[in-house]
Amino acid sequence: MLHTSGGPPPDPRRVVVGPLDLAARVDEALAVQALAFGLTDDEIGVRRHIVLRHMATPGARSLGATTEEDRLVGFVYGMPNDRTQWWSTVVHPYLRQEGLDNWLSDSFVITELHVHPAFQNRRVGRALITTLTDSADEPRSLLSALDTDSPARALYRSLGYRDLARRVQFPSASHPYAVMGAPLPLLR
Template identity: 30%
Template sequence: MLISDISPHHHPFGQELLDLQHAAYAVEAELIGDDRIPPLHETLDALRSEPLTWLGAFDDDGRLVGAVAWEETSDEVDVNRLVVHPGAHRRGIGRALVEQVVARAAGRRVIVSTGRDNAPARSLYERLGFEAQGEREVIPGLWIAGYALTA
């Protein structure tokens, strides 16, 4: 697996990234029983308008199989999205991507949120040392769990 900087503004990554995001969030929607996850319905223009930094994970055939995006300040890195192709689950792709973001955080606090009922994602963050920060209802009936990793 190769992990590299990518951008939704560059061909062919924009559409590939959007397709990957939709596939990954469809799995999360199934896990949490709610399809109102905003990135699940995002358009390519909306994806490109987000102020995010992206890393992509590529398989041996050069296919994009995972991606992570974040926003950062001088004090904190906020993991905004972590997506893995449904056919590539349980291969360590998500873990490797999050570890890359943590390394780039260079000691800053790293935060992330996921669906409250997304057990695989929650387990991943907990195994990586993230600590639960509570749950909140972002829209009626849609709950997320927050995590933080402090160096």
């Protein structure tokens, strides 16, 4: 059972970051994302199809953070950016307005990164994103995050990501996002 409250926090040394067959463990991953990001059951259903479609994309890669009992407590996945994909078509006008649409070429996009709340602030997210991007052939990385001052944005900034565009509105998203970019390899 995962740590919830009371008692000692989980020991991050007992969490291993390694390859993840995300398609096979999509429901576990989405359960982590639901807790970390606050998703409804309907949103989980929609995202399940998106994750499975993404993992069939050439170059898509994923990593998981698991406990000794093989419980998934975090995951990350990404892929080389494709300007024809939905995400790129949405962020392109925002980046073009800033004169930074060249970032959409030759970039590795972090599509999702989520860590179970009981394992946050223990360097699990940092290990996931740095390990994944270390294997990227592209010279830079992109991601989008809620446009608020959050622990996630602080993590991304500490790794070298900077805001490329803010107040990016994705269809059906109730809050604006920031698009962030960093040269690879990420800072340590």
